[in-house]
Amino acid sequence: MSTVARLRFQGITKSFPSVKALSDVSFDVQPGEIHGLLGENGAGKSTLLRILSGVFKPTSGTVLVDEKPVAFKKPMDARLAGIAMIHQELQQVPHLTVAQNMFLGHSVTKAGGLLVARREQERRAAEALSMLDPGIDPGAPISSLKVAQRQIVEIGRALLDKARIIAMDEPTSSLTPSEFERLADVIARLATSGVSIVYVSHKMDEVFRICQRASIMRDGRLIDVVDLSKVSHSDVITMMVGRELMQDAHISHATSTVKLQAKNLTSPKIRDVSFNVRKGEVVGIAGLVGSGRTELLRLLAGVDRISTGSVEIDGKPVTLANPRDAIAAGIGLVPEERKRDGIVPGRSVTLNMALASLPAFSRGGFISKGRVKTTANDLLKRVNLRPFLLDRPIRLFSGGNQQKAIIARWLAARSDILLFDEPTRGIDVGAKSEIYHLIEALAAEGRSIVVVSSELPEVIRLSDRVLVMRDGQIAAELPREGLSESAIVAHAIPGVTGAAPAA
Template sequence: MSKLVEMTGIEKYFPGVHALKNVQFDIAPGEVHALMGENGAGKSTLMKILSGIYQRDGGDLVINGQSVSPTTPGEAQDLGIGIIHQELSLMNDLTAAQNIFIGREPRKSFGRLDEAALNAQTAEIFESMNLDMDPTVPVGSLTIAKQQMVEIAKALSFRSKVLIMDEPTAALNDAEIAELFVIIRGLKAEGVGIVYISHKMDELKQIADRVTVMRDGEYVGTVGAAETPISQIIAMMVGREVNEEPLEVPDLGDAEVSLKVTGLNRGRDIQNVSFSVQRGEILGFAGLMGAGRTEVARAIFGADARDGGVIEVHGQSVNIRTPSDAVKAGIGYLSEDRKHFGLATGMNVRDNIALSSLDLFSKGGQLDEAAMASTTQEFIRRLGIRTPSDTQEVRLLSGGNQQKVVIAKWLLRDCDILIFDEPTRGIDIGAKSEIYKLLEELAAEGKTIIVISSELPEIMRLSHRIAVMCEGRLTGILPGGKDTTQEDIMQLATQREAAMRVVETVQ
């Protein structure tokens, strides 16, 4: 079969770094080819070469049978290469049609915008995608999933024959993922080749035809998705086997109840939620998108005002109205959006770790820089943060190491209760394993851990108990470990009223 793209012997150098070493990759018409690897494996660099953002330093790039060297994204688009980045680049105040054809709008005489033609051309693209969407809808009013469809339509408007999708399901719920997969299968039927980059291993069996794995800038191998076990792909990615079995749930006995929440309410988002967590326990929160899990965490942390409810920390009722109140009570919250709410990405590792604890390093109105540096180095060693130095800008670290910096920040505050909201979102499989191990170590040290995750395997892998929410209500609490199945969780996640099978919460 002829290939849409063939990349062989690709080399790329940056100052002091050999980023790609003799890498190969190809894609055929009507194929979904997954590109897998840990953060820093070279996936993005390879795709930036294909899409004209970077130029290769060696090797050959063949598109539609011709050796080419696109030097700009525009040149790559002209060759039929489209890319949909994880961070969508749409303008919310413009319509879907205006976003798709911005800078290329059809014109009438004297240069006037032809709105009718603009909307008709957009409707034609939507129809080819079997997508029911009004071309005149403002993009800002659409869900993330629908915005992603607009991005796909924009790429197709350039007559792209190859679409690069970077983490396309990172912010989607299960129903939206199913909708996206319908679009992808339609594109396959039209002969479009899809390069699919994702950290979600369960998606490979659903959508990918082949899988190419990279590690440390090198090509590891290409395998068929259907016949290759996930465990083998993971081993190819990380160079070792990763344990994904549920943890052994410890017997906490009569360990102290660190956090008790009773009758928590906030409008329709949180309705009479009650639970408790012991010292040394990991309590997972599961549920579908919009179930109210993050809202519960934000209300406990004081980020959102609550309408009612009692919060007790170590047996004492606490009045938490602001995040500062929560921190004083020993509660830390790691947001699902670490880049916006957990990190100052333009600052270095040392400053990010110390930022919430500057009072600990203040001497006579001045910061003790030596103490800050020493403490930061201690956390870098303790958490295994991979960084050239503590003065490295956080934005240059991988997602897993950025998450460790946020964890270090809260550990420095000596918070006894840590709430992790989507702790491994956008993090590769190897880094996930390290985060899991770290959370288990923190629990073993006596920290109280709450984990919110949209990934059921992650919840089952980590949790001693699993609290399940649906439409603002806590519908059940299940045992962790091997005693609970995904079907048990989904049954509770799709029913509003409390289920019969509930493990008694700690009183």
């Protein structure tokens, strides 16, 4: 390692009126290093990155770039110092072009600054993107790009700013494995050119794949800086959470009683899908992005309209024309896009929990706040909400705790069929373990569970059997005894050999 660090945090402490978010954090990042920043939600990672990007000022301590102290009053100061931040939720304007997004805030102008030099912007954008993905058209609307390409546009924007340090916060939360590999190659090329990367992710496989070292944080403190070639996944997780996570074997609670029966479901993106879910059973749904997994759950939740086909619950036909029908039938959806589709950000965690069952808390058209509070107290304790602040806006909770509140919503609504779409996306390893145990506890109570996940180990960990989807159809049904990543992939990807006939 070079003795001249590209980035150094030296004794960084950050205090807010009610909490100390960071306490004496010190570590360095070398030129051309891809450095992991790891910890559970609430460990202090985001606060540290906000200090690096000029959003917060440290209470004490110093940030050094190329061993020179820097003090940022605003984010623009950090950008001018060669620091770029790529957020999990991309900061882009959908109706603008790729080039316009790359030059937001510092447009190239002509005619004495009166006009934007659009062609010059597109030329410079193409030049910046050439080493990353020359197939991206600078004149195309940013909304027409895949998420992986939009991530690359953000990296290109950082290169336009001549960034020497790029911090990436959960950059692959919405990417497929193949898209991650492409992004990993881009990051490796950046590092080879001397750019230093601070990489935040909850996905241990990714961190070990691309990072050389990692700084591990817990409760606002630096626990250790480790050489990832000399430690195991479990070593890192134990340092992150302060305990060993339970690695329980799968236990089935499935009964012989069919709870939900779907027959020949068809919609614009689903073709003739039939399957059932028994009481106490966890049915996993795997497949590539675009295979129809999410669309199938949306049909069952009444979000999208079923063109043909039928659904029976407890042997009786039900109409699922809208979400109200689904809720009345005892179906609850935990959506993939939690922040967009699952919560009302500015409202309390208590109100968010009660959204699906407000009539049950009403008398004479008025909601009984006392009854809501009592139910919230019971159910949010059950799902282990942390911190246990019932009046706090849900947007201030971590992703894992937002997910717990959504699960509590369906417990309040007495839903006995639960649909989980990517249940642990963007959730740290400690909360992920808790979500797994919650799903299993719900199955043990006799609820019927459907889980869609892009993480094959997760599908295998949770499921009694797995339906593999491809092109809007069920390509295979794999029993528990035959579950493996290779078996799932063999059915999910057209042309892969070794696939057994569908059950």
